[in-house]
Amino acid sequence: MGRNIRKRRTSMTTKVVAGSAALALGGGGLVWANFYASAHESGSGQNQVKAAGAQIATIQCPDVGQKLTNVPNGARSGVSTELANLDKQITEAYARLASTRQAQANDSGFVQNAILGPLKDKRTAALDRIRINIQRAGGANPNLGQFAGCTGVPAEQPQTNDGEAGQDGGQQQDGGQQQDGGQQQDGGQQQDGGQDQGQDQGNGQQNGQGGNGPTADDFVDITQVQANAQLGVGANGLAANGRSGSRGTFTTKCGTNGNDNHNTDNVIVAPGVSNGAHHLHDYVGNQSNDAFASDQELAAAQTTCQNQGDKSSYFWPVLRLQDGSQDFDQNAAGGGTEGNVGKILQPAQAQLKFVGNKKGNVVAMPTALRIITGDAKAFVNGNANANVNWSCTGFENKVQLKDKYPICPQGSQVVRTTNFQSCWDGQNIDSANHRTHVAFVQADGTCANNFKAIPQLQVRLVYNVPAPTIENGTVVNPYAVDTFPENLHKPITDHNDFINFFSANTMNKLVKCINTGQKCQ
DSSP states (O other), X not given: OOOOOBXXXXXXXXXXXXXXXXXXXXXXXXXXXXXXXXXXXXXXXXXXXXXHHTOEEEEEOOOHHHHOOOOOGGGHHHHHHHHHHHHHXXXXXXXXXHTOHHHHHXXXXXXXXXXXXXXXXHHHHHHHHHHHHHHHTTOOOOOOGGGOOOEEEESSOOOOTTSOOGGGGSBOOSSOOOOOOOOOOGGGOOOOTTHHHHHHHHTTOOOSTTSSOOOGGGEEEGGGXXXXXXXXXXXXXXXXXXXXXXXXXXXXXXXXXXXXXEESOOTTTSTTOTTSSSSOEEEEEBSOOSTTOOHHHHHTSOBOOSSTTBOOEEEEEOEEEOSSBOOTTTTSTTTGGGTOOSEEEOOSEEEEEEEOBTTBOOOOOOTTOEEEEEOTTHHHHOSTTOOOOEEETTTTTTOOBSSSEEEOOTTOOEEEEEEOOOEEOSSOSOOTTSSTTEEOOOTTSOOSTTOEEOOEEEEXXXXXXXXXXXXXXXXXXXXXXXXXXXXXXXXXXXXXXXXXXXXXXXHHHHHHHHHTTOXXX
16 A cells, blocks of 8 residues: 555644745745846846746646547556656656746747757657557557647737637747647636736746745636626536436535545556645545555545445645645645645535436446546646636625636635536546546536436535735735646646545435435435
8 A cells, every 4th residue: 555645734834934935846936036036136137127028937738648548458557657757747847947047038048958858858758658558558559759849838928819818829949739728717807828927926026935826817806707607617517417307416424634634646647656646635535545546445445424335535636825834745745846835725614415417317336437527737738628616605606717716705715616527438437538438418418429427526615715915916825726836826727536436335325316306415
């Protein structure tokens, strides 16, 4: 059994001076502020400020894992290891990007020559190892070389004609394929796509304790957003149940991770790889979930769920308050060393509810079914797999946000809501890209492609979060979800994971309750 970061926090987190946040990202935590301050103070300030305008805010690479939809079972372990290696390479390249701002200002070719070029070489080698794994297992030769090149996304990005954020306007550094990462905000609010990352910090101001987000542009006063709740669930994450069909519910109470069960693994996408997520997860339910857990170990594990027939694993990225305080992982991989800093906030509520399908009955989920919803890399991948709903208590039926963190009024709490995929292919508990074996229900409640309707998991997380303030274009005491560092803690990157380990009896009870219109727990 592998290790699991499971640590009780001391009674108080340690308050640190703002400057100590520079330890994040290997000493680059304040690089934006420090770089721009030096640019303005230097004798050659005008030239350096001009160079600053062309600064690359983050790195955008093709998400190879989402493109591999046909990997032989015999190759999946090796491929998963190499995909995790690709993520590690990007994380390391972003850390170098964040810690070399002065060198970039002095040399216009630095990013290409010292960061993106070497990254492409490393990715080429990893992609070749993926190809070899697939071919050895009898799979077809995949054309992966086209995915080796990565792009530097500049701090200031143009707006496209359709109003989307201009990540597809990013500078093409090495001829690698360009992805459209634009995000469309609900209710008419437009995501900046990183522009304020450069502008706010270009004034020598720090946005976020870790120096890599969030920025003031990532927040919105929810009282100023036009009602858009019908848009908040979108095509992704559409609620499956309605006033007809299977109208029952089954609620499982598994706590709020009061025992601080955390790790930076992801046994679904990176089995056998420590720190495969590069950010910290909260775990409720199954207590043996780490990168090395087998299905047999998960099935035999302890659970925090009141119903002991539910040993399923429910996990999501932690939410942190970036108020200058530290938590236990300040100097750990996936934590402070990768830009995920601040006090970990335990949910005040974690509601886990399964609902039915408005067209008809649901069938039982198979044991060990894995579902990932949302995309931890949505800021650089684009929003095709994004599934995010941010709101505040008292506003959930009015406003749902996708690419903004809400600033809630006094007495209101921050809410994260996720509606999972609820159509299953009827055969597989997972797929090569961890997505194609399940699908979202269609607007009319039906499942396409002869998929079967399964109970839909709905997760609602409520947090007591001190409201951030915006002062002179800078966010003070922001909160943010943990992310891969190159995704800059954008709210669009929120995601959620589930592995089914209900006992057969409890799953049958769940299905019966839903199909007969009962409310059970």
